[in-house]
Amino acid sequence: MTRKVLVMIGGSLSILWGIAHLIPTSSVVDGFGTISVDNKRIIVMEWVNEGLTLLFLGILVILVTALSYNNLKTRRIVYISAATMFVAMAVLSLFTGAQVDHIAFKLCPVIFTVSAVLILQGAFGKA
Numbered sequence: 001m002t003r004k005v006l007v008m009i010g011g012s013l014s015i016l017w018g019i020a021h022l023i024p025t026s027s028v029v030d031g032f033g034t035i036s037v038d039n040k041r042i043i044v045m046e047w048v049n050e051g052l053t054l055l056f057l058g059i060l061v062i063l064v065t066a067l068s069y070n071n072l073k074t075r076r077i078v079y080i081s082a083a084t085m086f087v088a089m090a091v092l093s094l095f096t097g098a099q100v101d102h103i104a105f106k107l108c109p110v111i112f113t114v115s116a117v118l119i120l121q122g123a124f125g126k127a
Contacts (some may be wrong), residue, residue, distance in 0.1 A: 003122040004065055009080065010118030011051035014086070018054030020104075021047060041066050049095075057082045061119060079123040086116035 025047050047079050064078045090112035097105035 005122070006118045006125070007065045007122030008062055010115045010122065011058040011065070011082075013111060013115045013118070014054045014058030014061070014082075016058075017108075017115075018051045018056075018058060021051030021054060025051075050089075053085075057085060058115075062063060065122075076123055079119050083116040083120050083123075086112045086119075088117070 025044060028047055031041050032039070032051060035043075036073050060078060064075055068074050090109040093105070093108035093112060097108050100106075
């Protein structure tokens with residue numbers, strides 16, 4: 001049961017951070033000042049893309065945990081895949097967004113890493 005809770009927390013953290021990406025999209029774009037329409041569209045696309053990716057990963061992890069908890073092989077494949085993506089996003093964020101002087105961007109690598117660790121601990125840790 002404890003392992004299941006860890007996975008659910010990891011997935012929920014991803015969902016919450018995904019929502020936190022989607023809500024301020026227009027203000028993020030406005031923060032770039034006067035830029036071309038194409039550049040605004042690119043920023044919106046990338047910002048929304050990361051938010052949707054986080055939502056997808058969190059929802060997938062939670063659904064697999066809730067609906068196929070007796071299928072260990074399926075769960076582990078999903079958990080390892082999601083954790084790998086979180087680590088990749090953490091590394092990318094560490095070298096890009098975390099270099100920006102804004103606290104929310106500095107939190108990304110930490111949140112992505114925590115989600116990965118919680119999910120893997122739930123998948124492989126001792127209960």
